[in-house]
Amino acid sequence: MIRMKRRERVISAIKNEPVDGIPSSFSLHFPKGYEYGDQGVAAHLDFYKKTNTDIYKIMNENLLPYCEGIHCGNDWKHIPAFSKKDTWMTRQIDMVKGILEKSDSDRFIMGTLHGVVASSLHLIEKTYGYDMGRLVMPEHLRQNKIAVSDVYKRVADILCVLVEEYMKAGVDAIYYAALGGEFRYYTDEEFAEYIEPLDKQVMTAIRENGGYCFLHICKDRLNMKRYEGYNKYADVVNWGVYEVPFSIEEGKKLFPGTTIMGGLANRSGILVEGTEAEIQQAVKSIIRSIGKTGFILGADCTLPTEIEYWRVKAAATAARE
Numbered sequence: 001m002i003r004m005k006r007r008e009r010v011i012s013a014i015k016n017e018p019v020d021g022i023p024s025s026f027s028l029h030f031p032k033g034y035e036y037g038d039q040g041v042a043a044h045l046d047f048y049k050k051t052n053t054d055i056y057k058i059m060n061e062n063l064l065p066y067c068e069g070i071h072c073g074n075d076w077k078h079i080p081a082f083s084k085k086d087t088w089m090t091r092q093i094d095m096v097k098g099i100l101e102k103s104d105s106d107r108f109i110m111g112t113l114h115g116v117v118a119s120s121l122h123l124i125e126k127t128y129g130y131d132m133g134r135l136v137m138p139e140h141l142r143q144n145k146i147a148v149s150d151v152y153k154r155v156a157d158i159l160c161v162l163v164e165e166y167m168k169a170g171v172d173a174i175y176y177a178a179l180g181g182e183f184r185y186y187t188d189e190e191f192a193e194y195i196e197p198l199d200k201q202v203m204t205a206i207r208e209n210g211g212y213c214f215l216h217i218c219k220d221r222l223n224m225k226r227y228e229g230y231n232k233y234a235d236v237v238n239w240g241v242y243e244v245p246f247s248i249e250e251g252k253k254l255f256p257g258t259t260i261m262g263g264l265a266n267r268s269g270i271l272v273e274g275t276e277a278e279i280q281q282a283v284k285s286i287i288r289s290i291g292k293t294g295f296i297l298g299a300d301c302t303l304p305t306e307i308e309y310w311r312v313k314a315a316a317t318a319a320r321e
Contacts, residue, residue, distance in 0.1 A: 001018065001020045002020070003020055004019065004020045004021075005106045006023070006054045006106050006107065006108060007106055007107060007108045007172075009021065009023045009054055009320075010023045010054050010055055010108040010172075010296070011108070013259055013293075013294070013295065013296050014212055014235050014236060014259050014296075015259075016257070016259060016293050016294040017293070018292070018293060019292060019293070020320075021319060021320030021321060022287055022292060022295055022296065022297050022319040022320065023054035023055065023108075023296050023297070023319070023320070024053045024054050024055070024296065024297040024298060024315065024316040024319050024320075025053055025054065025055035025057055025110070025261060025296055025297075025298045026051065026053055026057075026298060026299055026303055026312045026315070026316070027057040027059060027112075027302055027303065028047075028059075028302050028303040028304065028305050028307060029059060029061070029302055029305050030043045030044075030047075030059065030061075030305065031305060034061075035061035035062060035091070036061075036062055036091035036092065036094065036095045037091070037094075037095065038098070040061075040095045040098075041095055041098035041099050041102065044056070044058060044059070044095075044099050045099065045102055045103070047309065048103070048107075050309040050310075050312075050313065051309050051312040051313045051316060052313050052316050052317065053312065053316045054108060054296075054316065054320075055108050055109075055110055055173075055296070056099070056103060056107050056108065056109045056110065057109075057110045057112065057175060058095070058096055058099055058109065058110065058111050058112060058171070059112055060092055060111070060112040060113065060114060062087075062088045062089070062091045062092040062095075063088060063114065063119070063122040064082065064088060064114075064119045064120075064122045064123055064155065064158075065086070065087075065088060065122075065123070066122070066123065066124070066125065066126045066127075067079050067080070067123045067124065068127070070123065070124045070127060070140075071127075072140060072143055072144075073139075073140040073141065073142070073143030073144030073145075073147055073148050074143070074144050074147060075140075075147075076140060076144065076147040076148045076150070076151045077144075077147045077150075079123060079151050079154075081154070082154060082155070082157075082158035083158075084158075084161045084162075084165060089158075089161075089162055089165065092162070093165045093166070093169055096111060096166065096169045096170075096171065097169050097170075100169060100170050100171075108172050108173070109170070109171045109172055109173075110171060110172060110173040110174065110175050110212075110214060111166040111169075111171045111173075111174050111175065112174075112175045112177065113159060113162060113163065113166070113174050113175060113176050113177065113202070113206075114177050115159075115176055115177050115178040115179055115180075115199060115202070115218075116152055116155050116156050116159065116180075116195060116198045116199060116202065117137070117178070117179035117180040117195060118177055118179045118218070119155050119159060120137065120151060120152055120155050121133050121134065121137060121179070123151070124136065124137075134182075134185055135185065137185070138185050138186045138187075138190060141186075141190065141194065145194075149194050152194060152195070152198055153198065155198075156198040156201050156202055159202045159205075160201065160202055160205040163202065163205045163206050163209055163211070164205070164209055166211070167209040167210055167211050171211065172211065172212060173206075173211050173212035173213070173214055173235075173236075174206045174211050174212075174213060174214065175214040175216055176199070176202060176203055176206065176213060176214065176215050176216065176234075177216045177218050178199055178215060178216065178217050178218060178227070178230075179218050179219060180195045180199075180226075181217060181219075181222040181223055181224065181226045181227060182219055182220070182221055182222055182223070183221055183222070183223050184221065188223065188226065191226050192226075196226070199230070199233075200230070200233050203215065203230070203233035203234060204233055207233070207235075212235040212236065213233060213234045213235050213236070214234070214235065214236040214237075214238065214261065215227075215230055215231075215233070215234035215236065215237045215238065216238045216239070216301070217237070217238070217239040217240075218239075218240075218301060219240070219243070220240055220243045220244055221244070222239070222240075222244050222246070224239070224244065224246050224250075224251075224254060225254075227254070227255075228254055230255070231254075231255035231256065231257065231258040234255075234258060235258070235259060236258065236259045236260070236261050236296060237251065237255045237258050237259070237260060237261070238260070238261040238262050238298055239251065239262065239300070240266075240300035240301060241262050241263065241265075241300055242265040242269070242300055243265075243266075243300045243301065248260055248262060248263065248290055258294075259294045259295065259296060260290075260294060260295055260296070261295075261296040261297075261298040262297075262298050262299065262300065263283075263286040263290070263295075263297050263298065263299075264282070264283075264286070264297070264298070264299045264300070264315065265299065265300055266299035266300040266301045266302060266303050266304075267300075267301075267303075267304060270282040271299065271303070271307075271311055271312075271315060272303070272304065272307060272311070274311075276310070276311075276314045279311060279314045279315050279318065280314055280315075280317075280318040283297060283315050283318040283319050284318055284321075287319065297315065297316070297319040
């Protein structure tokens with residue numbers, strides 16, 4: 001096979017077409033101070049250069065703004081309106097444009113979108129913290145379904161606006177990070193009524209605006225059955241193979257015909273602890289077991305901020321060989 005360019009390789013993998021090697025996508029949270037502006041642009045470009053991954057994934061640390069005084073379901077009525085002129089959105093899009101301007105033409109760029117549940121959590125996280133906030137959200141929903149679900153809907157609407165801005169800026173795909181599938185928070189019925197339709201609304205917007213939709217199903221102890229049928233709205237699906245746990249083989253059955261991204265643990269194991277030779281061997285073993293079509297190498301979720309970039313490069317290089 002004639003050697004493919006990076007962008008061509010990624011699109012072929014998304015379409016379940018033959019590839020000359022497996023493309024890859026890895027990401028991490030950069031240290032504080034690199035959320036936007038020239039610092040954010042430089043951090044991303046340095047990561048791309050040193051890791052040589054096929055997909056340039058742009059992180060998003062510019063979150064929906066915190067709202068004080070949210071102590072019960074009724075208080076969600078006081079959460080103000082969102083606008084595309086809000087600082088959190090303009091900072092993110094400006095950084096995306098800066099990265100695009102300085103990236104080479106043979107690139108596949110993907111913007112990160114925190115899903116409806118994660119973005120709604122950001123509104124109250126400073127009050128409760130992450131773990132307690134996750135517990136509080138369904139409790140507040142049960143206290144006042146109208147007030148809380150109205151905010152969820154407004155969050156979905158503004159995420160659709162962010163989708164439009166991402167695509168106008170020139171990204172190729174959007175990575176939609178879904179939360180809410182864990183057994184210990186929402187019930188199956190609550191998820192189906194209040195979360196699933198909004199997830200699908202945003203994912204539909206990604207495709208309607210011309211982007212590829214990468215669905216990331218985040219966190220552990222998930223009821224993966226809640227996401228059955230989501231593959232109709234996604235081009236690629238990624239989840240915590242080791243974290244959930246839920247194997248790639250199981251995922252292929254749950255999401256038939258959809259490209260799978262993953263294969264490596266993100267916080268422990270070979271990629272984080274192994275030698276270069278061990279990383280290369282592990283990647284080649286994963287590819288042998290999964291096959292060369294409909295697969296993108298990646299990890300369960302974000303890598304440790306302090307990970308040595310040569311580790312990522314070793315995995316990305318081995319996958320293409």
